[in-house]
Amino acid sequence: MADNSPSLLDRRRTIAGPGYNRWLVPPAALAIHLAIGQAYAFSVFKKPMGALISGNVDKPDALDWTPGQLAVIFSIAIVLLGLSAAVFGKWLERVGPRKAMMASALCFGGGFLIASLGVHLHNIWLVYFGYGFVGGCGLGIGYISPVSTLIKWFPDRPGVATGMAIMGFGGGAMIGSPLAVALMAHFKESAPMGVAPTFIVMGLVYLAFMMFGVFTIRVPAEGWKPAGYVPSTQSNALITTANVDADQAIKTPQFWLLWVMLCMNVTAGIGVLETASPLIQETFSDASMGPGRGVTAAVAAGFVGLLSLFNLLGRFFWSSASDKLGRKPTYLIYFGLGIALYALVPTLAARASLTLFVMVCCVILSMYGGGFATIPAYLRDLFGTMQVGAIHGRLLTAWSTAGVLGPLLVNYLHDSQKAKGLTGAAAYQTVFYTMASLLVIGLIANLLVTAVNERYHFKGTITAASAGH
Amino acid sequence: MNPQPTSSAPDTDTSSGGSVVLAWLFVGIPLAWGVSQTFIKALALFK
Numbered sequence: 001m002a003d004n005s006p007s008l009l010d011r012r013r014t015i016a017g018p019g020y021n022r023w024l025v026p027p028a029a030l031a032i033h034l035a036i037g038q039a040y041a042f043s044v045f046k047k048p049m050g051a052l053i054s055g056n057v058d059k060p061d062a063l064d065w066t067p068g069q070l071a072v073i074f075s076i077a078i079v080l081l082g083l084s085a086a087v088f089g090k091w092l093e094r095v096g097p098r099k100a101m102m103a104s105a106l107c108f109g110g111g112f113l114i115a116s117l118g119v120h121l122h123n124i125w126l127v128y129f130g131y132g133f134v135g136g137c138g139l140g141i142g143y144i145s146p147v148s149t150l151i152k153w154f155p156d157r158p159g160v161a162t163g164m165a166i167m168g169f170g171g172g173a174m175i176g177s178p179l180a181v182a183l184m185a186h187f188k189e190s191a192p193m194g195v196a197p198t199f200i201v202m203g204l205v206y207l208a209f210m211m212f213g214v215f216t217i218r219v220p221a222e223g224w225k226p227a228g229y230v231p232s233t234q235s236n237a238l239i240t241t242a243n244v245d246a247d248q249a250i251k252t253p254q255f256w257l258l259w260v261m262l263c264m265n266v267t268a269g270i271g272v273l274e275t276a277s278p279l280i281q282e283t284f285s286d287a288s289m290g291p292g293r294g295v296t297a298a299v300a301a302g303f304v305g306l307l308s309l310f311n312l313l314g315r316f317f318w319s320s321a322s323d324k325l326g327r328k329p330t331y332l333i334y335f336g337l338g339i340a341l342y343a344l345v346p347t348l349a350a351r352a353s354l355t356l357f358v359m360v361c362c363v364i365l366s367m368y369g370g371g372f373a374t375i376p377a378y379l380r381d382l383f384g385t386m387q388v389g390a391i392h393g394r395l396l397t398a399w400s401t402a403g404v405l406g407p408l409l410v411n412y413l414h415d416s417q418k419a420k421g422l423t424g425a426a427a428y429q430t431v432f433y434t435m436a437s438l439l440v441i442g443l444i445a446n447l448l449v450t451a452v453n454e455r456y457h458f459k460g461t462i463t464a465a466s467a468g469h
Numbered sequence: 470m471n472p473q474p475t476s477s478a479p480d481t482d483t484s485s486g487g488s489v490v491l492a493w494l495f496v497g498i499p500l501a502w503g504v505s506q507t508f509i510k511a512l513a514l515f516k
Contacts, residue, residue: 021485027492034496168496174503212495302513309507358514 009214011096016218022153022226024216029146029165031213032101035206036108036142037172039081042074042131044180048193052122055192069124073132075404080136082400085144089393090246092141093386097149097217104142105210111135112203119196131199143169143396146213147376148389152220155385156229158377159327163319166373170312176202237450238328242457243384249391254382254452257445262375263398264442265334268342269311269368270406271435272361275414275428276304280357283349283425295354303358310362311369318370319377327378328449334367335443342436349425372399382452409434 006012016022047057049070054061092100114130117123146165154161183201187194232239249255277300286294295303322330341360348357375395380388410431417427 021489023489024492027489027496030496030500034500168500171500171503174507175499176503178503178506209499212492216492299513299516302511302515305507305510306514309504309511312504 009095009099009102011094011099011219014096014098014217014219015221016224020218022220025146025150025153025218026161026164028101028213028216029150030168031216032104032142032146032210033165033168034172034175035210036104036139037169038176038202038206039074039077039135039139040169040173041176041180042077044177045195046070048184048195049119049127052119052192052195057193063122065124073127076128076132077136077139078403079400080133081139081143082397082403084137084140085393085396086140087393088137088141089144089390090387092145092393093148093246093390096219097145098214100141100145101210101214101217104138104145105207105214106138107134108138108142108210109203109207111138112199112206116196116199116203119199120191140393140396142210144389144393146217147392148385148387149217149219151376151380151385151388154226155231156226157320157323158380159319159321159323159374160316162376163316163373166319166376167312167315167369169372170308170315170369174308174312236326238326239381240384240452240457242452242454243386244382244391244452244456245458246387246390246394248456248458249383249387249452250394252452252456254449255391255395257449258375258378258382259395259398260445261331261335261442262371262395263402264438264445265338265368265371266399266402267406267409268338268435268438268442269365269371270402271342271410271431272345272364272368273304273307274407274410275431276307276361277301279349279425279428282423282427283357284352284354285424288352288424289354303361306358307361307365310366314366314369315373318367319373322370322374322377327374327381328446330370330374331378331446332443334371335439335446338364338367338439339436339443342432342439345432346425346429349428382449384458386458 046067050065050067051057051060053064060066088100088103111130111132111134114134115127116130118126118128118130147162150161150165151158180198180202183198184194187197187201191197231241244252277297280295280303281297281300284295286292288294318330318334325333341364344360345357345364348360376388376392379391379395383391413431413434414427417430422429
């Protein structure tokens with residue numbers, strides 16, 4: 001007799017029953033984002049992976065992988081994040097979040113395992129394929145997989161819901177970095193720099209951790225609404241009750257305006273992240289602060305850690321605030337306040353105002369994180385919930401673009417200033433003024449956002465699969 | 470807040486407050502550990 005019952009990963013098996021508590025969905029989403037957020041801690045492997053032959057991070061062998069070769073791994077992963085999110089977004093809407101999360105877990109965990117073989121064989125191409133290509137696909141699919149589900153479970157506060165999940169991506173690096181350091185120290189006697197076994201353990205641990213999300217996630221039943229929830233009857237042109245198909249969404253100017261906004265916000269944030277450690281050390285050195293009072297490498301690492309915390313907190317705080325403030329005003333704050341603060345950084349650095357400098361950078365990083373976390377709710381407002389995950393996936397190509405071009409731009413600007421003989425804070429002035437001007441572009445894009453024209457609205461019957469129910 | 474009963478309920482799954490707490494602990498503990506590690510590192514800035 002044929003078994004017609006749906007498989008465990010089938011969308012039909014993920015429709016919530018009457019007793020399901022929607023507050024189980026954010027931890028399911030966090031399990032995915034906390035895992036894949038490890039990608040932003042990949043730099044912790046750079047020095048050990050650059051000394052696999054020599055065994056000495058300070059004296060690499062000629063056969064050791066160079067920093068340039070190793071930087072490509074993260075670049076591939078971040079490009080694949082955007083591409084896979086864009087390509088698999090509609091598939092995700094069709095098959096549901098559980099199957100997508102499973103695919104993400106297999107790719108992300110499997111990517112680590114393939115990369116460990118690459119490290120063991122000292123084959124950089126295998127590492128590119130494993131962590132970069134396969135793992136990057138896991139990043140993209142995983143990043144978008146819980147977003148539309150969360151928005152459907154929390155129609156009353158979509159910013160809070162997506163903020164919680166995307167906060168996890170920021171927190172993932174905080175877990176991944178000390179975990180990798182501890183594992184490499186543990187395995188350093190059994191393998192060169194302990195990298196290959198660390199990859200194996202991390203791959204398996206993340207795979208298991210993500211399984212919690214896979215089997216906890218549920219989609220709401222068709223027509224479900226939170227008890228007592230009454231959709232706002234207040235007229236707001238920027239919050240639609242219609243839906244736009246992902247293929248139509250990319251034909252609208254609104255999609256591309258949001259693309260520009262995300263790209264500018266991320267590029268500017270990368271400007272701070274890339275320069276944070278050298279900037280604070282070079283600007284607040286013994287020469288400017290007095291003997292023994294300058295910022296050391298350890299203190300600079302603390303500064304970078306503090307920025308990470310504000311990046312994480314900003315994701316939740318700003319995204320939640322956007323439910324009250326509205327998405328467009330929230331992005332006006334990101335860009336308007338951002339322009340002022342970016343322009344202020346060189347002045348604070350020149351005046352050696354360390355406390356103010358740190359505070360300003362923290363606020364900037366909170367808005368960098370906020371920009372990531374608020375965008376899904378902005379998309380929902382403009383395009384409806386029907387395919388918001390797929391539309392979000394396509395928008396993430398802006399992140400890939402910024403993730404590759406941002407560091408190139410920042411390093412080029414900084415190097416060109418140094419070549420002119422500028423040192424300390426002066427060498428970073430152009431970087432920050434350029435980042436402020438990028439935010440002006442983002443601000444203009446946000447000001448141009450209007451309601452999506454009705455001709456793009458979905459006119460057909462919304463099926464369970466297309467609606468994600 | 471629980472969903473209202475609907476006509477289509479393929480799986481009967483109930484979730485108590487306890488399972489919600491456990492789920493949050495499952496993700497909250499590693500997150501808290503990561504945040505605490507970062508916070509300890511950040512303390513160097515204030516010494």
